[in-house]
Amino acid sequence: MxxxxxxxxxxxxxxxxxxxxxxFPLQCGRRLPxxxxxxETYGQLNDKASNAILICHxxxxxxxxxxxxxxxxxxxxxxxxxxxxxxxxxxxxxFIVSVNNLGGCHGSxxxxxxxxxxxxxxxxxxxxxxxxDWVNSQLxxxxxxxxxxxxxxxxxxxxxxxxxxxxIDAPARLQAAVLIASAARLSAQNxxxxxxxxxxxxxxxxxxxxxxxxxxxxxxxxxxxxxxVGHVTYLSDDGMRQxxxxxLKSGDISLGQDVEFQVESYLQYxxxxxxxxxxxxxxxLMTRALDYFDPxxxxxxxLSAALAQTRCRFCVISFTTDWRFSxxxxxxxxxxxxxxxRNVCSAVIESEHGHDSFLLPIPRYFEVLGGFLNRLxxxxxxxx
Amino acid sequence: MxxxxxxxxxxxxxxxxxxxxxxFPLQCGRRLPxxxxxxETYGQLNDKASNAILICHxxxxxxxxxxxxxxxxxxxxxxxxxxxxxxxxxxxxxFIVSVNNLGGCHGSxxxxxxxxxxxxxxxxxxxxxxxxDWVNSQLxxxxxxxxxxxxxxxxxxxxxxxxxxxxIDAPARLQAAVLIASAARLSAQNxxxxxxxxxxxxxxxxxxxxxxxxxxxxxxxxxxxxxxVGHVTYLSDDGMRQxxxxxLKSGDISLGQDVEFQVESYLQYxxxxxxxxxxxxxxxLMTRALDYFDPxxxxxxxLSAALAQTRCRFCVISFTTDWRFSxxxxxxxxxxxxxxxRNVCSAVIESEHGHDSFLLPIPRYFEVLGGFLNRLxxxxxxxx
Numbered sequence: 001m002x003x004x005x006x007x008x009x010x011x012x013x014x015x016x017x018x019x020x021x022x023x024f025p026l027q028c029g030r031r032l033p034x035x036x037x038x039x040e041t042y043g044q045l046n047d048k049a050s051n052a053i054l055i056c057h058x059x060x061x062x063x064x065x066x067x068x069x070x071x072x073x074x075x076x077x078x079x080x081x082x083x084x085x086x087x088x089x090x091x092x093x094x095f096i097v098s099v100n101n102l103g104g105c106h107g108s109x110x111x112x113x114x115x116x117x118x119x120x121x122x123x124x125x126x127x128x129x130x131x132x133d134w135v136n137s138q139l140x141x142x143x144x145x146x147x148x149x150x151x152x153x154x155x156x157x158x159x160x161x162x163x164x165x166x167x168i169d170a171p172a173r174l175q176a177a178v179l180i181a182s183a184a185r186l187s188a189q190n191x192x193x194x195x196x197x198x199x200x201x202x203x204x205x206x207x208x209x210x211x212x213x214x215x216x217x218x219x220x221x222x223x224x225x226x227x228x229v230g231h232v233t234y235l236s237d238d239g240m241r242q243x244x245x246x247x248l249k250s251g252d253i254s255l256g257q258d259v260e261f262q263v264e265s266y267l268q269y270x271x272x273x274x275x276x277x278x279x280x281x282x283x284x285l286m287t288r289a290l291d292y293f294d295p296x297x298x299x300x301x302x303l304s305a306a307l308a309q310t311r312c313r314f315c316v317i318s319f320t321t322d323w324r325f326s327x328x329x330x331x332x333x334x335x336x337x338x339x340x341x342r343n344v345c346s347a348v349i350e351s352e353h354g355h356d357s358f359l360l361p362i363p364r365y366f367e368v369l370g371g372f373l374n375r376l377x378x379x380x381x382x383x384x
Numbered sequence: 385m386x387x388x389x390x391x392x393x394x395x396x397x398x399x400x401x402x403x404x405x406x407x408f409p410l411q412c413g414r415r416l417p418x419x420x421x422x423x424e425t426y427g428q429l430n431d432k433a434s435n436a437i438l439i440c441h442x443x444x445x446x447x448x449x450x451x452x453x454x455x456x457x458x459x460x461x462x463x464x465x466x467x468x469x470x471x472x473x474x475x476x477x478x479f480i481v482s483v484n485n486l487g488g489c490h491g492s493x494x495x496x497x498x499x500x501x502x503x504x505x506x507x508x509x510x511x512x513x514x515x516x517d518w519v520n521s522q523l524x525x526x527x528x529x530x531x532x533x534x535x536x537x538x539x540x541x542x543x544x545x546x547x548x549x550x551x552i553d554a555p556a557r558l559q560a561a562v563l564i565a566s567a568a569r570l571s572a573q574n575x576x577x578x579x580x581x582x583x584x585x586x587x588x589x590x591x592x593x594x595x596x597x598x599x600x601x602x603x604x605x606x607x608x609x610x611x612x613v614g615h616v617t618y619l620s621d622d623g624m625r626q627x628x629x630x631x632l633k634s635g636d637i638s639l640g641q642d643v644e645f646q647v648e649s650y651l652q653y654x655x656x657x658x659x660x661x662x663x664x665x666x667x668x669l670m671t672r673a674l675d676y677f678d679p680x681x682x683x684x685x686x687l688s689a690a691l692a693q694t695r696c697r698f699c700v701i702s703f704t705t706d707w708r709f710s711x712x713x714x715x716x717x718x719x720x721x722x723x724x725x726r727n728v729c730s731a732v733i734e735s736e737h738g739h740d741s742f743l744l745p746i747p748r749y750f751e752v753l754g755g756f757l758n759r760l761x762x763x764x765x766x767x768x
Contacts, residue, residue, distance in 0.1 A: 188624035188647045192616045195648040196609060199655075203605045205589060221587045225580060225609065232576045237707075240572035246678065261675065263572045264579040271583075291645065294630065323621075323707070 008084045009076065010042040010067035010091050015107060018141050030127040033116055037141050038107030039063050039099040042083060043091035045147070050380055052147045053089060053373070054138060054174075055079065055098040056155030056162035059230070059286050060278060062106035065098040066091075081361040088370035093377045094151060102137045103129045103286065105279035112213070112279055124210025124281050131158075131165045131293045138162075139170055149173050151376055156180035156358035157325060158286070161293045164333070167310040168295050176313040176376050178369065181322050181358040183329035184303050184336070185294040190324065193233055194287040197226035201280050210281050219280045224271030226283060231270055236321035236354035303336035315372040316346040317365060319357035345372060392468045393460065394426040394451035394475050399491060402525050414511040417500055421525055422491030423447050423483040426467060427475035429529070434764055436531045437473060437757070438522060438558075439463065439482040440539030440546035443614070443670050444662060446490035449482040450475075465745040472754035477761045478535060486521045487513045487670065489663030496597070496663055508594025508665050515542075515549045515677045522546075523554055533557050535760055540564040540742035541709060542670070545677045548717070551694040552679050560697045560760050562753065565706055565742040567713035568687050568720070569678040574708065577617055578671040581610035585664050594665050603664045608655030610667060615654055620705035620738035687720035699756040700730040701749065703741035729756060 015038050024032040040063050045052060055065050057078075066083035068076055083089045083096055100108040103126060111126040142150065153163040153174045160182025167177040186194070201207055204222030208215050232240075244263040251260055299305035314337055318330035327348045337344040347368045351357040357365070399422050408416040424447050429436060439449050441462075450467035452460055467473045467480055484492040487510060495510040526534065537547040537558045544566025551561040570578070585591055588606030592599050619627075628647040635644055683689035698721055702714035711732045721728040731752045735741040741749070 185630065187621050188628040188630065188645070189616060189619070189621040191630070191645050192612075192624065192647050192651055195645075195651055196612045196616065199612065199652065200584065200609055203608075224587075225584055228576075228580045228583065229613065232573060232580065235573070237571050237573040237710075240576065244572040246569065246572065246575070261572070261575050261579075263576050267576055267579055268583065326621075 008086055009080065010084050012070060013040050013042065013064075013067035013077075014069070015040055015063060017107070018144050020137070020140050024137065026127050026133050027130045028128045032102075032109065032127065035102060035109035035137065036107075036113075037099050037102065037109070037137060039097055039141065040065065040067075040077075041098075042066050042096040043094050045095035045145070049147050050149070050151060051093065051377065052095045052097060052142075052145070052150050054142070054150050054153045054166075055083070055089070055096060056134070056138075056153065056159035057098070057101065058155070058157035058159050059290065060227075060274070060283075061159070062104060063098050063100040063108075064106070066096070079359065081359075082366065082369070088366045089154065089373060090370070090377075094373070097141070097145065097147075099138060099141060101129075101134050101286070103282060103289075105282040110279070111210075111281035111285065121213060122281075123213065126281060126285065128288060129285060130289050131161050132169060134162055134289075135165045135169050138166075139173065142173065149175060151380060152176040152178055152373060154178040154180070155182070157182060157355065158290050158293075161290070164307075165293075165295060167312050167314070168306055169309075171309060171311040174312050175380055176315065176372070177310070178315045178317070178372065179330070179333060180317045180369075181319055181325045181330075181355055182316075182333070183325045184296060184333050186291055187329075191291050193229055193324075194291055197229050198284055198287060200225035200229070201283060207280060210284075212280065218275070220272070220275040223275035223278060223280055223283065224268070227271040227274035227278075228267045231267060233324045234355040236323065236352060238321055239352045239354050239356075242352060303332065304339035307333075307336050307342060308340035310340075310342060312343075313376070314342060314344040314346075315369070316344060317349060317358075317368060318347075319349050319351045319354070319365075321352055322355045322357060324355040392470055393464065394468050396454065397424050397426065397448075397451035397461075398453070399424055399447060401491070402528050404521070404524050408521065410511050410517050411514045412512045416486075416493065416511065419486055419493035419521065420491075420497075421483050421486065421493070421521060423481055423525065424449065424451075424461075425482075426450050426480040427478050429479035429531070433531050434533065434535060435477065435761065436479045436481060436526075436529070436534050438526070438534050438537045438550075439467070439473070439480060440518070440522075440537065440543035441482070441485065442539070442541035442543050443674065444611075444658070444667075445543070446488060447482050447484040447492075448490070450480070463743065465743075466750065466753070472750045473538065473757060474754070474761075478757070481525070481529065481531075483522060483525060485513075485518050485670070487666060487673075489666040494663070495594075495665035495669065505597060506665075507597065510665060510669065512672060513669060514673050515545050516553060518546055518673075519549045519553050522550075523557065526557065533559060535764060536560040536562055536757060538562040538564070539566070541566060541739065542674050542677075545674070549677075549679060551696050551698070552690055553693075555693060555695040558696050559764055560699065560756070561694070562699045562701070562756065563714070563717060564701045564753075565703055565709045565714075565739055566700075566717070567709045568680060568717050570675055571713075575675050577613055577708075578675055581613050582668055582671060584609035584613070585668060591664060594668075596664065602659070604656070604659040607659035607662060607664055607667065608652070611655040611658035611662075612651045615651060617708045618739040620707065620736060622705055623736045623738050623740075626736060687716065688723040691717075691720050691726060692724040694724075694726060696727075697760070698726060698728040698730075699753070700728060701733060701742075701752060702731075703733050703735045703738070703749075705736055706739045706741060708739040
């Protein structure tokens with residue numbers, strides 16, 4: 001594919017860097033001596049800086065949400081189906097900012113960054129970060145970009161949690177929050193799956209207490225297993241049945257051969273590939289941030305009290321077969337927003353693809369999302 | 385607890401051994417040079433040997449289903465709530481046989497048995513066994529016990545698959561099959577979870593290609609992770625919420641402490657405990673038997689054609705929150721039985737406890753199961 005010839009692609013994009021030189025206090029009580037965030041932008045900021053959309057990524061995501069880094073790239077950014085000219089998040093209308101979270105492993109300050117106080121990589125000593133910390137760091141990026149108020153903060157899964165925290169912590173700085181396949185907090189089952197992933201990584205002998213890079217090794221096995229668990233739980237049973245069924249890759253037990261089902265080799269491939277490209281300490285840190293997220297806990301465990309802090313419009317989208325962040329969890333958010341008399345539209349989208357649906361170009365999903373954002377564009381950007 | 389004083393307990397029981405000395409052909413084409421099965425019995429076989437019930441265990445089960453091995457035992461057998469005098473599987477009425485599967489690690493011939501041809505433990509060289517092989521080995525045990533026809537073959541989960549295979553392969557040798565929380569074959573999602581467990585075990589450096597016992601080590605980490613995955617998938621999201629919620633065991637991130645949720649330490653404890661008592665090669669073998677089970681595949685993928693081979697009554701029980709072997713999977717079995725004009729009663733039991741429900745004393749479940757078996761007792765044993 002030639003990315004530049006694709007009419008609906010943002011084309012070739014280059015990551016940019018934002019450097020914050022001051023001390024940055026974290027929720028855990030520690031301070032970072034400055035930090036950097038890597039980000040990309042798509043589209044043009046208008047004169048009033050009123051048409052900006054912030055994209056918040058999920059657990060294993062990064063800042064490269066759309067377009068290509070060079071013309072030889074085979075794959076575009078992770079949300080390219082949704083972001084671009086004429087797409088639901090329309091780069092002809094909006095200035096779209098996509099950032100790699102603090103603590104990440106794709107260029108923002110994180111466990112692989114040199115700790116200026118020691119001269120070596122942070123590794124496992126990188127401080128615990130929370131969703132609140134991410135919002136605070138992204139607010140500084142917004143200042144740097146001259147964006148007083150985002151038209152929308154948009155995210156799926158863990159990204160939706162960030163959008164929710166934005167609405168609570170910085171109500172004057174966004175017009176809308178879009179929460180896709182998200183939840184107001186993890187269930188015990190979700191925490192349990194994260195814990196399995198963490199155990200797989202941290203008990204891998206090659207994890208070496210998090211100092212694997214100093215020792216020139218990598219917890220490939222743990223990362224592979226963590227990814228396999230994630231992958232299975234992000235798909236639905238129905239979706240996997242359609243994709244793999246019980247198709248054999250090889251073998252016939254009646255012929256005395258080992259049997260391998262297609263789903264097995266697929267998961268192994270996905271897991272191995274992930275272990276080559278993702279940092280183990282970042283994975284631990286991100287899952288901890290997920291587990292800890294619980295904005296209601298600051299408001300006497302009342303989600304509606306937490307959401308009463310907000311001023312923006314909300315769009316809450318969920319998917320029928322998503323069992324990791326089910327439609328019922330989105331309904332809890334919608335119900336709390338209604339109780340706190342917020343402006344909310346919501347949709348439950350029919351899909352066979354489980355939690356992964358939020359990454360897929362499902363027509364009704366894109367109509368709901370695109371419709372919401374285009375109304376926003378008419379109401380705010382044009383009127384201003 | 386004093387087990388002998390408990391009115392509804394089968395009391396102190398002793399495992400027995402059945403030795404089959406002839407060659408035993410397996411579905412994989414290999415042959416075992418004889419085998420042993422360890423089993424327990426509860427209650428008395430009547431004169432006509434018409435009141436016997438066979439209990440088939442699930443993935444990590446064994447022959448010790450009821451009662452105590454000695455008076456200092458703190459815990460009874462794994463299905464003690466269901467088996468005993470006056471209980472749903474009533475030892476006052478039935479002669480109950482509970483067997484450890486071939487390939488197991490609790491006394492039956494398996495990877496920890498000495499291979500007579502090499503003089504060393506079989507280990508990873510133990511042949512692949514299937515549900516059909518289990519039925520064939522259990523038929524030989526029935527011959528040994530003088531049981532021409534079981535009143536019922538009963539099992540939950542993988543045990544239910546064995547009951548189904550019994551009904552298909554040996555229709556003259558059982559009056560009833562009870563299939564609890566089972567399925568006619570695994571879904572891709574189920575295979576995927578089993579594959580994660582197998583990867584966790586076989587990629588553990590201490591697995592040593594399955595020769596861990598020769599090298600005096602054990603893949604504790606892999607077994608722990610395998611059990612954690614199993615455990616989470618056997619519970620329901622709702623059940624976990626009720627049991628653990630988001631209760632913290634320790635820590636407060638705002639105080640700079642690591643946070644640990646109760647569900648995490650619970651899962652770690654369960655996983656570590658399992659790794660001390662279960663054999664890794666057996667776990668691999670049992671999950672492979674689960675994956676491979678698919679009786680319809682011998683009948684042009686028609687489950688009703690497979691079940692048309694049967695002559696017994698069926699009782700099919702499932703649980704509302706079981707997502708690993710959902711009520712929909714039991715309904716597939718019931719529908720196929722109806723299409724093949726078999727005698728089937730079925731019930732979907734309300735329960736919050738997911739797949740683990742089949743092990744719990746849920747009143748309606750026990751009424752359905754006990755009622756079915758007691759009618760059977762009246763129809764066959766008394767009339768004979």
